[in-house]
Amino acid sequence: MGKLGVIIVAAGRGSRMGTAESKQYLQLGQKPILVHTLQLFQNIQEVDEIILVVGADDVDRCSGYVADYGITKATQVLAGGAERQDSVRQGLGALQPGTEWVMVHDGVRPFAKKEHIFACLTKTQETGAAVLAVPVKDTIKVVDGNNQIQSTPDRRSLWAIQTPQAFRLALLLEAHEQAERAGFLGTDDAMLVERLGVKVSVVESDYYNIKITTPEDLPWAEWIVHNVRGEA
Ligand SMILES: Nc1ccn([C@@H]2O[C@H](COP(=O)(O)OP(=O)(O)OP(=O)(O)O)[C@@H](O)[C@H]2O)c(=O)n1
Ligand SMILES: C[C@](O)(CO)[C@H](O)COP(=O)(O)O
Numbered sequence: 001m002g003k004l005g006v007i008i009v010a011a012g013r014g015s016r017m018g019t020a021e022s023k024q025y026l027q028l029g030q031k032p033i034l035v036h037t038l039q040l041f042q043n044i045q046e047v048d049e050i051i052l053v054v055g056a057d058d059v060d061r062c063s064g065y066v067a068d069y070g071i072t073k074a075t076q077v078l079a080g081g082a083e084r085q086d087s088v089r090q091g092l093g094a095l096q097p098g099t100e101w102v103m104v105h106d107g108v109r110p111f112a113k114k115e116h117i118f119a120c121l122t123k124t125q126e127t128g129a130a131v132l133a134v135p136v137k138d139t140i141k142v143v144d145g146n147n148q149i150q151s152t153p154d155r156r157s158l159w160a161i162q163t164p165q166a167f168r169l170a171l172l173l174e175a176h177e178q179a180e181r182a183g184f185l186g187t188d189d190a191m192l193v194e195r196l197g198v199k200v201s202v203v204e205s206d207y208y209n210i211k212i213t214t215p216e217d218l219p220w221a222e223w224i225v226h227n228v229r230g231e232a
Contacts, residue, residue, distance in 0.1 A: 002100020011080025
């Protein structure tokens, strides 16, 4: 099997968290959220390389985390871009020669489960593209600008998409290049691959794989790290 590279994106500002410190650096248990995520992928045997993409001002700080916490698979710490998609693109350009598969993961999702990550990789090697996700639990509605409900999609077909998202590298590179040429900005990488007409598979994860985004997520994350996932 060709090499597997993991791009961990952590160059956001965390504006929805509303903290002075960018959320990826907030303490979770005994260490910053981002370090939990780094250790998660460091401890997955199939991962050959980690590319960490952070804010330009945080490159030195995160290089220190890589050294201090023994993230030996992290070969580069790069500055990201204005949008998440730009940060992913920076990471794609840094992967080592011989990389055949790529996983993109949010630095603020420290609780992805190893068995789900491996299942996502396995499915990607079968199909070329797969993402972790969970069925939605709430009824989801399409609402217009006047806060009036327009439609209610059938909940049985709705999934909340997570990361990691995994792809054959050549496919994701093409997807990013096509999106850039079209000026298309997606909220995840799967969208860019879907635009090419490629079917992306969903691999069921669990509801603990949260993206730490708003203040309400912090006590939930503390509970998970103490009662479910433990320190990676
Ligand atoms: N230009 C960006 C924007 C986001 N991200 C990363 O993408 C992941 C998911 O993004 P999100 O949760 O939206 O993080 P932020 O953009 O920091 O949050 P907000 O939208 O609240 O500012 C995070 O790990 C974030 O650091 C990134 O690497 N580069
Ligand atoms: C990639 C993602 O985590 C899938 O749910 C999500 O789209 C990221 O969105 P964000 O606004 O960049 O957090």
